[in-house]
Amino acid sequence: MAEDPKPGWLRTLGGWVVALGIFFLFQSAVARPYYIPSGSMMPALRTGDRLVASKFPYGFSQASFPIHGKDIARTRLFGRTPERGDIVIVVRRGDGEDLIKRVIGLPGDTIAVRHGQVILNGKAVPRVPNGVAAIPVDAAVPCDQGPLAAFRKAGPDGKLTCQLPLYRETLPGGASYDVVDLGDSVLPGGYVSPGDTYGPITVPAGHVFLMGDNRDQSADSRFGSDALGLGGPVPIETLAGRAELVTHSFNGEGSWFNPLAYFGALRVDRAGTSLRPERAN
DSSP states (O other), X not given: OOXXXXXXXXXHHHHHHXXXXXXXXXXXXXXXXXXXXXXXXXXXSOTTEEEEEESOTTOBOGGGSSSOOSOOOSXXXXXXXXXXXXXXXXXXXXXXXXXXXXXXXXXXXXXEEETTEEEETTEEXXXXXXXXXXXXXXXXXXOOSGGGGGGEEEOTTSOEEEOOEEEXXXXXXXEEEEEXXXXXXXSTTOOOOGGGSEEEEEOOTTEEEEEOSBTTSOOSTTSOGGGTXXXXXXXXXXXXXXXXXXXXXXXXXXXXXXXXXXXXXXXXXXXXXXXXXXXXX
């Protein structure tokens, strides 16, 4: 049998190129992990969560690639429209950052917000009080900044939790999920978020309207680029995938200098948490 004329280092390099190509293709076409750096999607997601997003539900565009830039071309293969209530990865057009938000409005919908409540096509989206979130306070979720500090309280066991008021919101089509809304009168003296009043606007064809579940602390379609928001409805081509589940989560107390500390920093109860909304039959 004839010997391979290529040097050993070249064969090794070729193997790495093929492996990296397969890895890049998988993350572009099938699934990709993401890290959550903020609390804009509480209670569904917490700072420190790691999740997996499927890449194919809405078709494929430039946003599907792990490296995509900020100027996403308005072309898409096998395109499909998201469902209301889906949690999606979106590429912000101002800087190319990947953000995670929930789909509230579809093409042709009229969207407004009044006193924090979503008005969809002229009708208030039903929502009812649903208790408190009682999110454990840790290094990643200190619950000590701005209006959140008033909700940092000790539970019966003495452990600190972020006891945020929850509302169960149900969109047309039956998607149901919890949102955090501090409201106009929850805090002493009241608290009004800049996003509590918005619109109305009509979602253009080929666009969707996105909002964070933490309604008073989310830069989303209600805000312009000057507030690091999404600048209104976003083209469907800028959606990079649909969030499916939390794979694992860290409380922020690990250390690069002590990798073993990460085992103690795991939030074991977060693994496997589904990110799909409940839907009425």
